[in-house]
Amino acid sequence: MNKHEQDQAGETRALNAQMLGKLLVIAVLMFGFGYALVPVYKKICEITGVNILTPKDATAQEVGNTQVDKTRTVTIEFDANAQGPWRFRPTIGSMQVHPGEMAQVVYEVVNTQARNVDAQAIPSYAPQQAASHFKKMECFCFKQQTLGPNEAKQMQVVFYIDPALPRDVKTITLSYTFFEVAGAGKKAG
Numbered sequence: 001m002n003k004h005e006q007d008q009a010g011e012t013r014a015l016n017a018q019m020l021g022k023l024l025v026i027a028v029l030m031f032g033f034g035y036a037l038v039p040v041y042k043k044i045c046e047i048t049g050v051n052i053l054t055p056k057d058a059t060a061q062e063v064g065n066t067q068v069d070k071t072r073t074v075t076i077e078f079d080a081n082a083q084g085p086w087r088f089r090p091t092i093g094s095m096q097v098h099p100g101e102m103a104q105v106v107y108e109v110v111n112t113q114a115r116n117v118d119a120q121a122i123p124s125y126a127p128q129q130a131a132s133h134f135k136k137m138e139c140f141c142f143k144q145q146t147l148g149p150n151e152a153k154q155m156q157v158v159f160y161i162d163p164a165l166p167r168d169v170k171t172i173t174l175s176y177t178f179f180e181v182a183g184a185g186k187k188a189g
Contacts, residue, residue, distance in 0.1 A: 084180035111147035
């Protein structure tokens with residue numbers, strides 16, 4: 001190997017090392033972006049009021065202090081949307097409740113696949129202003145659900161409507177979208 005070839009080989013190694021450094025920086029940045037995406041997405045959803053993954057809304061102690069407003073009733077309509085391999089529906093279409101009164105509704109889901117499926121429910125409300133007044137004590141939307149092969153489940157929502165709900169709101173629609181958590185399900189075996 002002559003001097004010129006040695007210089008070119010050294011220059012190539014230096015360029016390769018520089019490229020490796022750049023690629024490592026890009027890989028670290030991509031990992032950091034992917035890691036930060038979930039909290040950023042949750043914050044954006046929280047700010048815009050879209051697809052809020054709601055934590056438990058109230059405690060039993062808070063509800064004990066709530067007064068039931070028997071002077072009015074609010075119609076609660078129930079809706080279900082399935083994005084995955086199942087049948088999903090509320091057991092009743094609507095109910096009437098007094099603000100402050102505890103109520104319960106049951107949703108049914110059936111996994112139509114011969115494999116385990118992990119899923120999550122996301123609630124939404126109409127009108128949007130009702131979201132802050134719809135208080136869930138217990139809800140299947142608080143955590144992911146695992147459905148076995150061809151399994152059917154009944155899942156409940158225990159809630160009350162805050163008496164501070166504006167009087168002009170006479171009907172609230174509670175809608176759930178139930179979707180598969182990608183990559184979480186395991187083959188039945």
